[in-house]
Amino acid sequence: MSQQSPLFQKASAEVLDFHRFFEAWYDATTADNTDFGRCERTFGQAFHMIPPTGRLFDRAQTIELIRTNRASFHGDFSIEISDIRASFETEDTIVLTYVEAQMRAGKYSRRQASALFTTSSSAPNGVEWQHLHETWLQMPET
Structure with missing residues (x-):
């Protein structure tokens, strides 16, 4: 498993780019110019998410949660991604782990994430979040 494989590069770019989308979508000054379709194109049809709270969200619930949080911040939201690593990889599937640090209205948090991606020619960066x-x-x- 190579940290420089083409699939690792695509999935890493997707992690970084999708979090830039969140920064733009959640900021009141940039939300109107942010294409929400990008969000809808990135999730596989069977996508599921478990946030740090432990609740399970399916694809539709995840998209609605993101849509609802549009323009919730006013220049006081940012995300930094670090320590992207591949933990499993096949020809068309990869699991990445990464650390996500958020600043939300002056409150700082960090989370460890693991994400499963599969190749998709129609998805941004050529991979779908599964x-x-x-x-x-x-x-x-607090």
């Missing part, structure tokens, strides 16, 4: 599981490394400050 599963995402996140756990707290640092809960939001």
Whole structure:
């Protein structure tokens, strides 16, 4: 398993690009110019997400959650992604782990994520998110 394989490069780019989408979609000054279709094209039909709270979201619930949070921040939301690694890879499937740090209205948090991607010529960066599981490394400050 190579950290530089073409599939690793596509999936890593997707992780970074999709989190840039979140920053733009969640910011009131940029939300109107952000293509929400990008979000809908990135999830596989059987996508599931488990956020740090432990709740299970299917594809439709995840998309609705993201849609609902549009323009919720005013220049006070950011995400930093670090430590992207491949933990499993086949010809058309890869599992990445990464650390996501968020700043939301002055409150800092960090989460460890693992994401399963499969190749898809119609998805942004050529990969679809199939599963995402996140756990707290640092809960939001109170």
